[in-house]
Amino acid sequence: MPGHFHRAAGRYPALAGLLVCALAGFVFAELHSPLPWLIGPLLAMAVFRFSGIPLGAPPAAGKIAQWCIGTTLGLYFTPTVARIVGSFWLLFLAAALFSLVVAWFGGVWLARHTDTDRKTAFLASVPGGAQEMANIGDRYGGRVDRIALAQSLRILLVVIIVPFSLTFAGVHGADPYEGLRAPVVWSHLPWLYACTALGAGALMLVRAPNAWVLGPLFVSIALTAHGVEWTSMPSGLTNLAQVLIGCNLGQRYDRSFVRAAPRFVFMVCISVLIALAISALFAMLLAWLAGLPVATLILATAPGGMAEMSLTAKVLSLGVPVVTAAHVSRVVILVSTTGPLFGLLHRVRRGGKGLD
Numbered sequence: 001m002p003g004h005f006h007r008a009a010g011r012y013p014a015l016a017g018l019l020v021c022a023l024a025g026f027v028f029a030e031l032h033s034p035l036p037w038l039i040g041p042l043l044a045m046a047v048f049r050f051s052g053i054p055l056g057a058p059p060a061a062g063k064i065a066q067w068c069i070g071t072t073l074g075l076y077f078t079p080t081v082a083r084i085v086g087s088f089w090l091l092f093l094a095a096a097l098f099s100l101v102v103a104w105f106g107g108v109w110l111a112r113h114t115d116t117d118r119k120t121a122f123l124a125s126v127p128g129g130a131q132e133m134a135n136i137g138d139r140y141g142g143r144v145d146r147i148a149l150a151q152s153l154r155i156l157l158v159v160i161i162v163p164f165s166l167t168f169a170g171v172h173g174a175d176p177y178e179g180l181r182a183p184v185v186w187s188h189l190p191w192l193y194a195c196t197a198l199g200a201g202a203l204m205l206v207r208a209p210n211a212w213v214l215g216p217l218f219v220s221i222a223l224t225a226h227g228v229e230w231t232s233m234p235s236g237l238t239n240l241a242q243v244l245i246g247c248n249l250g251q252r253y254d255r256s257f258v259r260a261a262p263r264f265v266f267m268v269c270i271s272v273l274i275a276l277a278i279s280a281l282f283a284m285l286l287a288w289l290a291g292l293p294v295a296t297l298i299l300a301t302a303p304g305g306m307a308e309m310s311l312t313a314k315v316l317s318l319g320v321p322v323v324t325a326a327h328v329s330r331v332v333i334l335v336s337t338t339g340p341l342f343g344l345l346h347r348v349r350r351g352g353k354g355l356d
Contacts (some may be wrong), residue, residue: 013056021247034163037242045250057247065244066212070234074220082225092329124150158304172297188230249307300326
């Protein structure tokens with residue numbers, strides 16, 4: 001049987017991967033795991049690929065999942081919620097700038113304890129989008145393979161550690177913000193998805209980061225904040241989106257992942273754990289200053305991906321609009337500042353004051 005499955009996976013890797021991930025999501029849901037439809041597929045895909053079975057994700061799985069998640073998250077921004085969340089803009093700015101400081105220290109750690117140059121080490125530590133950081137590294141002479149490896153490992157660790165930690169701590173249901181309460185109207189779903197697809201297309205045209213999350217999110221927020229109540233999102237679709245995200249993330253891992261640079265992988269793990277601890281302490285400070293639940297701000301400041309942390313907030317009912325807005329702000333600020341910063345440092349280096 002294992003031999004037959006291995007051959008079938010080799011011929012139909014995407015189909016085999018989707019089936020394995022869907023089954024893993026079901027099993028983790030039955031075990032009452034936190035974020036089961038994402039963590040289950042992610043771990044199953046990683047384990048199979050580490051075992052040498054060539055599972056893959058369906059074509060465009062990540063984009064389709066992000067499209068659904070962005071649309072779903074925007075439905076939380078009712079007119080009242082949008083006004084409340086907008087009043088926390090200073091908190092979001094502080095969280096984004098703090099993450100830049102943490103990334104700088106993480107870069108110093110990696111450069112000091114591995115054979116990695118400082119440019120690569122810093123970009124490997126910035127939680128501003130894996131693809132965007134890899135692109136910047138390619139432009140300015142960083143090691144793209146190590147940047148991509150570190151970014152993937154960061155997301156894996158945060159997606160596993162944060163939901164399990166909050167769940168085992170008994171944190172749940174501290175969300176005072178109610179999203180759209182309209183019933184599910186299947187005939188209206190195509191209209192909602194058509195509008196949010198236009199948002200994704202518009203951001204893709206201007207080459208914005210995370211276009212398939214941010215485009216649908218912005219359109220969905222605009223519709224919901226202006227009182228458009230076409231439909232709520234069926235839970236089955238959000239579960240499927242989580243399966244696709246887990247499948248897409250998990251396919252990045254195989255045996256060569258660790259063999260390529262074992263010391264670098266180990267030090268990335270340490271730096272991510274340190275960043276998580278520092279971010280949690282900062283979240284406690286922000287919670288005290290802003291009067292918001294600590295768990296909500298832990299998710300808002302965690303160095304994980306926007307879709308994954310916002311999904312965690314949704315599943316645990318922990319301030320979804322605040323977490324989403326904080327991560328959107330961070331992505332926009334980090335991506336818009338990291339490139340120009342490296343351009344400046346590149347010019348300084350050419351003037352004889354390099355960082356390397």
